[in-house]
Amino acid sequence: MYVERASRLAGAVVWSRVLPGSGSAVGPVLPDGCMDLLWTEGRLLIAGPDTRAYVPGGVPGGWAGIRFYPGTAPAVLGVPAHELRDRRVELTDLWPASRVRLLTGRVDGAADPMNALEEVALERARDARPPDPLLRALVAALDSGRPVAAIADELGLSARQLHRRALVAFGYGPKTLARVLRLQRALALARDGVSLAETAARAGFADQAHLARDVKELAGMPARELLRLR
Structure with missing residues (x-):
């Protein structure tokens, strides 16, 4: 349980x-x-x-x-x-x-x-020192599906600076974090009964095949099998 x-x-x-x-x-x-x-x-x-x-x-x-x-x-x-x-x-x-x-x-x-x-x-x-407030802004921006380059500009950082800070804070670069957050958005939609085709569109994937590839790579199994596990 x-x-x-x-x-x-x-x-x-x-x-x-x-x-x-x-x-x-x-x-x-x-x-x-x-x-x-x-x-x-x-x-x-x-x-x-x-x-x-x-x-x-x-x-x-x-x-x-x-x-x-x-x-x-x-x-x-x-x-x-x-x-x-x-x-x-x-x-x-x-x-x-x-x-x-x-x-x-x-x-x-x-x-x-x-x-x-x-x-x-x-x-x-x-x-401990308080977490960098920039990081929360980065998570929110990535979770909204905005491009990494645009976010870096808005935060006043170069792409390299943003990548370095993301490695320390998240363990990987902002593009990987964006993929992970997109996967979580998609799973939340699918678990609420949204079809996989609509989930792909609403979560920010190019199409349902793109969603299927990302789920298989990040979760290690097809989307429908993953959803049944819950």
């Missing part, structure tokens, strides 16, 4: 999930432009930004996470996003082991691990 709610950390989502034992089917985690702080009993991890579908595996049982708003996690976690692209990393690889042990024990012993993990993120965010 999966549940989520809005976090007290701006733009973030807190979630929990119970993974079944080995041999049970688990749906893929799709690229969304975000990074997550993860907990499962005895462990804290970071899920870096994905460029392809990630299929959870390994340790069954209860998990909790906080999914940061796109571009905000590096400032909180203290690591550039591109260093964690397509990776799941133990938090002890990034923060002092003694500190991570204390935090892990705190979440392990909490009545509600979701709330305890959220408190960890909130405390860390209070001590």
Whole structure:
């Protein structure tokens, strides 16, 4: 079972999930432009930004996470996003082991691990520099389907400067982020019952074949199969 709610950390989502034992089917985690702080009993991890579908595996049982708003996690976690692209990393690889042990024990012993993990993120965010407001503007502009070159001009950046800042914040360049956000827009429409042809047009794809290619590349399976998994 999966549940989520809005976090007290701006733009973030807190979630929990119970993974079944080995041999049970688990749906893929799709690229969304975000990074997550993860907990499962005895462990804290970071899920870096994905460029392809990630299929959870390994340790069954209860998990909790906080999914940061796109571009905000590096400032909180203290690591550039591109260093964690397509990776799941133990938090002890990034923060002092003694500190991570204390935090892990705190979440392990909490009545509600979701709330305890959220408190960890909130405390860390209070001590961190605030995220660059330009990044939120970039996400909003890309999510509206506007061209990367035009956005760079409006933000007063060269294409190279924008790419460098996007790598640090999102783990990949703005064109990849635009594809990921477009995929998420399309899935939201299709899951609301919009036909795939209309979804392609409304989400900003050239046509339905373009949508099919992007879904297959980013999600690892055809669109109709992906939609059935939900």
